[in-house]
Amino acid sequence: MKKNIINHLQALALMLVAATATTGCNKSDNETTENNGQAMIDCIMTRTSIRAYTDQPIGADSIEVLLRAGMAAPTAVNAQPWHFIAITDKAKLEELAAGSFQPQMLQQAALAIVVCGDLTKTLEGVGQQFWIQDCSAATENILLAAHALGLGAVWTAAYPIEERIASVSEALHLPSTLIPLCTIVIGHPAEQPEPKDKWKPENVSYNEYGK
Numbered sequence: 001m002k003k004n005i006i007n008h009l010q011a012l013a014l015m016l017v018a019a020t021a022t023t024g025c026n027k028s029d030n031e032t033t034e035n036n037g038q039a040m041i042d043c044i045m046t047r048t049s050i051r052a053y054t055d056q057p058i059g060a061d062s063i064e065v066l067l068r069a070g071m072a073a074p075t076a077v078n079a080q081p082w083h084f085i086a087i088t089d090k091a092k093l094e095e096l097a098a099g100s101f102q103p104q105m106l107q108q109a110a111l112a113i114v115v116c117g118d119l120t121k122t123l124e125g126v127g128q129q130f131w132i133q134d135c136s137a138a139t140e141n142i143l144l145a146a147h148a149l150g151l152g153a154v155w156t157a158a159y160p161i162e163e164r165i166a167s168v169s170e171a172l173h174l175p176s177t178l179i180p181l182c183t184i185v186i187g188h189p190a191e192q193p194e195p196k197d198k199w200k201p202e203n204v205s206y207n208e209y210g211k
């Protein structure tokens, strides 16, 4: 599968080079960087939670891209205290749905990725709790990568809700050292909600609080 991903990335790079050549586009490095930067910002600003999906499957290459995006996230002291469980098996998705308060999403989804904190890989002492931020950063990376691939996704919480942690842990036979932070439900979008405008200047201060 690794070879497939590399082929996939090489194909994308070749397409980019070909597109540049055929459009006679002689963009400077600065212009290209600016365009890539704008594409990244657009991806962040247009992502929105998608909760309805078509029955189209998601290929193994795309799943690996999503998992690689998750693992590219920053973590405290680079501990990478996580484990990802990618679920495409319909019976297992049904099992997760049975314990969920939003069963319909999991029944429709082609894929769910359960992001778990791995307590055998966390820092010691007070630093142990960094697994929550680390796994949250991975989750956001996966949501953005899904959007970039044209997929729809939504973060559904497990941690810190005891009954959701118990239900996911039971369905996936998690050892007690793995704590499910969330289930990312993913599929080809069957809805196109407008991204929410969350910009609130009153939530920002400059240089000190209230200024």
Ligand SMILES: Cc1cc2nc3c(=O)[nH]c(=O)nc-3n(C[C@H](O)[C@H](O)[C@H](O)COP(=O)(O)O)c2cc1C
Pocket (backbone or CB within 6 Å): 047, 048, 049, 050, 051, 102, 154, 155, 156, 157, 195, 196
């Ligand atoms: C920690 C966290 C837990 C969430 N849990 C759920 C959930 O259980 N079910 C759900 O439908 N959406 C859940 N969401 C998605 C939020 O409802 C959604 O991100 C929020 O309404 C903003 O909408 P947007 O993602 O479209 O910008 C969760 C998001 C976060 C960050």
